[in-house]
Amino acid sequence: MYIEVILALERIFKRCGCRRMEVSIEQRILEIVKKKTKSEGGIVQSTLWGMLGIDNREGTKAVLSLVRKGLIKREPVVYKGRRTYKLIYTPAKAAEINIVVNLNPVIKIPCFICRELNRCGAGGYFTPEKCVILSRFLGEE
Numbered sequence: 534m535y536i537e538v539i540l541a542l543e544r545i546f547k548r549c550g551c552r553r554m555e556v557s558i559e560q561r562i563l564e565i566v567k568k569k570t571k572s573e574g575g576i577v578q579s580t581l582w583g584m585l586g587i588d589n590r591e592g593t594k595a596v597l598s599l600v601r602k603g604l605i606k607r608e609p610v611v612y613k614g615r616r617t618y619k620l621i622y623t624p625a626k627a628a629e630i631n632i633v634v635n636l637n638p639v640i641k642i643p644c645f646i647c648r649e650l651n652r653c654g655a656g657g658y659f660t661p662e663k664c665v666i667l668s669r670f671l672g673e674e
C-alpha cells in the first residue's frame with residue numbers, strides 16, 4: 534500500500550510543480566523490490582524501469598546505491614534471453630535502518646482536499662499554473 538501512496542503523491546507533486554517534495558527514485562525502487570520480494574521472491578531489474586518511467590542509467594545508479602547500503606541484493610539471471618539481475622530485498626539489513634516518514638508537510642498541500650483534483654492538469658480549466666489556492670499555499674511555504 535505504501536507504494537500506492539507514494540505514486541499518488543508524485544502525481545500530485547507533478548501537477549503542482551512541487552519538486553522538492555518528490556519521492557526519490559531510490560525510495561520508489563526499494564518499496565517495489567520489497568513488495569515483489571514478498572510476493573514473487575524479487576523482481577527482474579530491467580522490468581523496473583518501465584514501471585517507474587525512468588531510463589536504465591538513472592535506475593541502475595539508484596539500484597547500485599541501494600545495494601551499497603545493503604538494502605537490496607542483485608543476483609544475475611537470464612530474462613527473455615538477456616543477462617540482467619534479479620533484485621531482492623534484504624530485510625536483515627533494512628531492519629537496522631529506521632526510516633521516518635513525516636507526512637505532515639504533505640497533508641497541508643491544498644490539492645489533497647481539492648474537489649477538482651481529478652480534473653486539474655496542465656492546459657485545463659483547473660490547472661496548477663493558474664490556481665490561486667495553490668499559489669497562495671506555495672507563497673506561504
Ligand code: SF4
Nearest residue numbers: 644647650653661664
Ligand atoms: S485546482 Fe488548485 S488546489 Fe485544486 S488540485 Fe488543482 S492546483 Fe491543486
